[in-house]
Amino acid sequence: MNNSKIAILIGLLLVSCVTQARMTVAVQDFTAENCEAYIGAVSSREFRNVLVGNKELTVLDRSSMEIILKEQDFQISGCTSAECAIEMGKLLAANFIITGTVSKMGNAYYISINCIGVETGEIKYSKSNYIEGGVELVMPLSHNLAAEFSNQYFGTNFPMRELSRQIAAPTPSNNNLQLNLQPQLPLMKKGNIYYLRGKKMNWKDLKKVLRENPASAPYYLKYDKLGKAMIPVGIITIACEVIFLSSGMVWMFSSPDDLGDSWLSEDARAAWGKVAIITGIPFAAGLIVLLATAGPGKTHLENAVRAFNSDQASNLKLKGFFTLNENGPRGGLRLVF
Secondary structure, three states: OOHHHHHHHHHHHHHHHHOOOOEEEEEOOOEEEOOOHHHHHHHHHHHHHHHHOOOOEEEOOHHHHHHHHHHOOOOOOOOOOHHHHHHHHHHOOOOEEEEEEEEEEOOEEEEEEEEEEOOOOOEEEEEEEEEEOOHHHHHHHHHHHHHHHHHHHHOOOOOOOOOEEEEEOOOOOOOEEEEEOOOOOOEEEEOOEEEEOOEEEOHHHHHHHHHHOOOOHHHHHHHHHHHHHHHHHHHHHHHHHHHHHHHHHHHHHOOOOOOOOOOOOHHHHHHHHHHHHHHHHHHHHHHHHHHHHHHHHHHHHHHHHHHHHHHHHHHOEEEEEEEEEOOEEEEEEEEEO
């Protein structure tokens, strides 16, 4: 191992010791689909640059990542699966690894990112958005995704960039036509409530929308199947919990007093103790199963919403407007669904 590699490894160890409370984040180069590879690299670089401003994080730069992974004979190119990303994160001693995809659909660019916990392999955060326009809008879109991730997950207050650009257009007194591209996803979640094109949806309507859309239906069916499979587990878990708690309380409060007396016979008290043990095991097991399936269930639902929004992207239309004010005539375009 040459001196430069040793210096980098020692530097990373020193940073880790000095900033024990800080999380280490590695940002993998985003995968480019239906567009040039450099767009994915530029988008991930912008995402990484935004996270550097978060003082709670230690963000690994790409050159250091390459040197460490090369020393471990790890091939970065072709690492597109979540399992590969997790392995990469472990080699880099990172707490989180960010993966992403930049896709071009018609004239729209769609960016999707995932934050994966390296230790557990769980998707801690997932977000996507898209914008219609030129490639110059990819960087501010990636910037906003990174800022939103940091603000929501770590409580920072990074500003968002305006997704707009100027194009030339002849007018009597103003040669600038403002093109404001600030699309809102057709299906959005605010808090625990979903909105379809601004209209609040109840759970029954949401399920119907996701089930009937061809793109989101496969993901929703996985979510629905998992939910139905957990119903009997939940019922058994609750029943065992009630019996476990009640029998445990009987056993506990029937313990002998200082004189060795108890309001239950020794055999009856022992029987209640056995009931508590017997029901406590399936109660604990059921609770573990329910907690373990909560993450995948949430992921299936998020994938269904993401697929629905991606499918609706083909319905984007540009609607023109024209106004007259003290600065002269001004025109523009708005994105509508």
